[in-house]
Amino acid sequence: YLDDEFVAEYEQMKKYTSNIDDDHLSTHQVHYLYMRSFFPEIETSKKVQEITAYYTKQAQQYWTSRGLYAQGMLALTLHRMNDTNTANKIIRALEENSITNDELGMYWKSNTSSWFWYQAPIETQSLLIEAFSEIKPTDVETIDNLKIWLLKNKQTNQWSTTKATTEAVYALLLQGSDWLSVTDAVAVIIGGEKLKPSTLEDVKVEAGTGYFKTAWNGNEVAPKMGEVQITKKGNGIAWGALYWQYFEDLDQIT
Template structure:
């Protein structure tokens, strides 16, 4: 068991886990069930409270962005979470302060979801004040908790700046030039000029610090460009398998399983019209946990 522990990885946010514990088709590739067994092993054999806490922490945060595939995995994980140590199911006092407004668990007017304690508070445009950009959260006990704060507003696509979370997406646009030695990619900066008939390559660099399921990428496309591949289909590229769906104004990528790491996705378009166009932005979001979202910055392209 000491050797098993030495091979583990410890993260302040994600807890204790092992690098290779992915789910698969074989009986020994049940990642969640195997991890739940590790909780029991570290509790019964080593009586290592710190390791047990870290293992439980990984389980609960894994559930945040992933589906526990089977009823057996769910049962094993739930058993591991209530096994020994601290009782994470007990209600704990908490306080949230947004600007000058304060909310706490003792307020009966706040309707929280039974079991999870989920709470949502919404402010309309006139109610939002500058001091509300400061948020303070306090909670009793050692059980992990999470939440998200976000603004929704309208902005011109060209003025949108890059935003990221544990998910990150970066968009690059290249002009493809044919040379005697093969293809040469020339990066297009904001305001770069193209001509009708040019071939353009869209590159999206995606990075995540944890495993996620059901991830959607939407890449907006300039009105002066048409995709080379117009048929929607399953594609294997950049170390990922995904469904690519081509629409009039954007190309969508649906990824069932996004592992921790960095990936590069590319596709080509042709310049079809003259004019000054916004090339839009690229957005990425985990549909299982929508608080994990990011988008690239917006740029313009000029076609002469």
């Protein structure tokens, strides 16, 4: 079915175009080429091969005018077609246009939601993790930075679709550092006393993530608890927060 649609769209384009060498690389064709790159062992008709060669040439020529999602797909597709030269050019361009910082990891300012179905930030970031993992598998630092952005996004946003969630989980487990194997919890010392979640009443440590939450009543809080020491062991990242809450009469608030 997809082969037939691939051919039909090409024939439709060819029928109405005035110059076949212009940019005719549609989003559908990019997705088709990406899909086909997973199944090189499945033979296609001679017609499909001819059209694939045409759109491959289009991809090599016009990838610079595509968005992040399409560029990631084209990089993977061309890499699997043994065109490592163009694939590496795309990856290099993606790196040059990215932003990296310690807090948010590596991301792209243009990776935002919009009207088109392929403008989806989570799916786009996940696909780009796949691209970097496959084309530059030894660049663990970059791959980890890309994964940090996904996790940081999850802190304040909901991965709104099952597609976004599965893409993100796949990308996080795909490559880079093995963060899931880290079992050492973050050591927290408050007011000179080590915090031991296992001994705290009504506190349950979440399996896998190590997340837990605890609180102290007002009569348990002492000034020395304002001094907090945190020690992180092993690889990977960790987030936490400490809130000092107090109450005041409304008429005393200015």
